[in-house]
Amino acid sequence: AQSVTQLDSQVPVFEEAPVELRCNYSSSVSVYLFWYVQYPNQGLQLLLKYLSGSTLVKGINGFEAEFNKSQTSFHLRKPSVHISDTAEYFCAVILSSGSARQLTFGSGTQLTVLP
């Protein structure tokens, strides 16, 4: 079975500071990895994903994430955050086998950017 752990439920950070949102997963087989963002009162929007290839993935809004297979991690980073980045961020995994259909989500990290 696969599971996803987001270690921090709340991350406050000052505007223009860097941020890292942590995500670890457990799976004995290959996975695809995703980060979604949910702005207040909206649905989830895909930030970035890792399917294969380069382990450093760039997404929208200046975010990037690095897949580390040995540490089973997929941490999300941004070098300088804006007030508008305040949102909840979800990490998710799906098995890469053709028969798998389910995304497993982490419990979410609330990023609050302070002026």
Add this chain to the structure above:
Amino acid sequence: DVKVTQSSRYLVKRTGEKVFLECVQDMDHENMFWYRQDPGLGLRLIYFSYDVKMKEKGDIPEGYSVSREKKERFSLILESASTNQTSMYLCASSLSLLALEGLRGTQYFGPGTRLLVL
């Protein structure tokens, strides 16, 4: 452009009522999903469907049922609403994992329906 729509943004129902939540996608996706989102618990999968008339239970199917009569529409049904079903409900759709690299696996979400059961 990708689009998933949900019939209502906000809904207030009474305990015991039958509730229908509708979701429509216009991307010809095979897979559709219903989640509920609660503070501190993230998204939990209720049911999903990988084809018309096909459905599978997710992690928390109790108290819910689903219907998929057409490929573009996936309905979530609360047979007899209870207060512990007060939540945000999110619908999503995706292509098969056999789809082209770059497309596979990504789920596209609707805006959500916030349900309050009194």
